[in-house]
Amino acid sequence: MTEGNFVDYIKVYASSGKGGKGSVHLHREKYITKGGPDGGDGGRGGHVIVRGDKTMWTLFHLKFKRHFKAEHGGHGSSSRSTGADGADIVIPVPLGTVFRDADTDEILFEVTEHDEDIILLEGGKGGRGNWHFKSSTNQAPRYAQPGIDGVEGWFRMELKILADVGLVGFPNAGKSTLLSVITAAKPKIADYAFTTLKPNLGIVEYRNHQSFVMADIPGIIEGASEGKGLGHYFLRHIERNSTLLFLIAADSDDIKKEYEILLNELRKHNPELLDKQRLLAISKCDMLDDELKEEIKQELPDGVDTLFISSVAQTGLMELKDTLWKMLN
Template identity: 65%
Template sequence: MVSSNFVDYVKIFCRSGNGGAGSAHLRREKYVPKGGPDGGDGGRGGHIVLRANKQMWTLLPLKYRKHIFAKDGGNGMKQRASGKDGADVFVDVPLGTVVKDAETAQILGEITEEGQEMILEKGGRGGLGNWHFKSATNQTPRHAQEGEEGEEHWRILEMKVLADVGLVGFPNAGKSTLLSVISAAKPEIANYAFTTLVPNLGIVAYRDHQSFVMADIPGIIEGAAEGKGLGVRFLRHIERNSALLFMIPADSDDINKEYRILLRELEKYNPELMDKKRLLAITKSDMLDDELTAAIGSEMDVDCEWMFISAMTQTGITELKDAIWKNLG
């Protein structure tokens, strides 16, 4: 099995801190035998907070940190002194992280901007000291409030790769080869299906010192939306891409049919993906002569702009970059 530092799914158990108990202390000094209530409030329990970190690209650190606990708040003290708040625990996650409840699968939030923070589990509130309960009819209350218990839940964190353009295609369509040619990324490349097992990101340089981010998504097969092949595990990464570049090799039996199958899998997974801008690149076109190129071109019947490219000979790469940039604009 290929080992990888790319982890895009973790399940963690989180428990925030309990609130500290309020104090029921009664003031007693040498010349003040009956000074009345002066018990302070309990401190708040520590929160567990998710924090966006743009330097991170994987959830790997959380793979080996399954349980996260925050500290309890301190108890209230005499002279109305409040207990110390429990220390918050900050958990750094990559941009594009989605938080779900492990039992209901409900989405609780998303981390999309640098520095963004989200309280995952709230610490319990501290209890009130006895001086809060002093009244005209009860001058010396001998009771105080207990602190609230913290929260504890299993949470699922999923990461969706943030990229400008995502490469969509069947296994062995030439996606990794294209990424390695037009960016500095070095994905594993081989002549067999499912060479790519994790998404790869590459920064593609464009004119006038501009650039865009391209994501090589592991190959989709028919039935992926129902879990076949690598299933929906990697389809979710496509949701965050601004544009989609479909890639089908020139030696495919039926390019139009393959394009429609890919489109159908995306639609079954999430109909909103149909609203994204699309391009189709017919790869490995260096295998075609002029006659075959013309024949394939005359049979094309797709609902987006298409072009012939070859990563090996660099044919059509500049035109492809121009088309992608136009779609991102």
């Protein structure tokens, strides 16, 4: 998935259909000059429906179509004929999409199931025809209900990636390189910070044709939860990962401190993130000899399992997959 077509935040306008008018009609036919009221009801306006689709990974399909209007209901007619219901409009979205009211910022719902239908805006009810209003004292009512108006509004969609493993680390820690080596994903890789500007997803092939999904989240820096660097814009993607793989480069000045900074940014964004399973991988280990590895082991943070890997030399990667698979299962 390239940076250009990964869209994880979008604002859309939606309006449901208005209900059809009830009919004011009096029954007339040959030999029946004063039949009773028989005006039919109006049809309901179309709903605006959101549908979960597990085959989608991005909101890119909504980038150029941001207005959704459902049809109005048909008007009632004679012989108590009900007007046709307005056609619903369906907005397909990837799983993990959160809907907010654009004015109040209130979270309305999130889509987590495939083929799950959630009514975003209900269509207006159709008006009742005049036959509903006849009585012993008013046998020929010449009025009916108008249809109820539809509802409209602006909504924000935010996609939180659904992946099994989320890669967490500072810019240039080797996250994209790791993803490109153990999956078929082709993220942009270069020797400067913030090469990755959008999350990348890759499917990790495991033994016996099994697999799991890994997400490369753009690098976090100190102060990210307050909006520094690329800010908390990407931290929400980590909320959906069941396991967090922390990646710190072997040439880091202080691995323990770097790990603590990353943990602290997650804590400040959402304390629940610290409840997730964590694994620490020291990347770029092809530049280390055994003596340096032993020195680094003395300075590793407590309370988290650690592996040494090299994406370039492809060492320690099978052990990494085995460990992640055990954590996921």
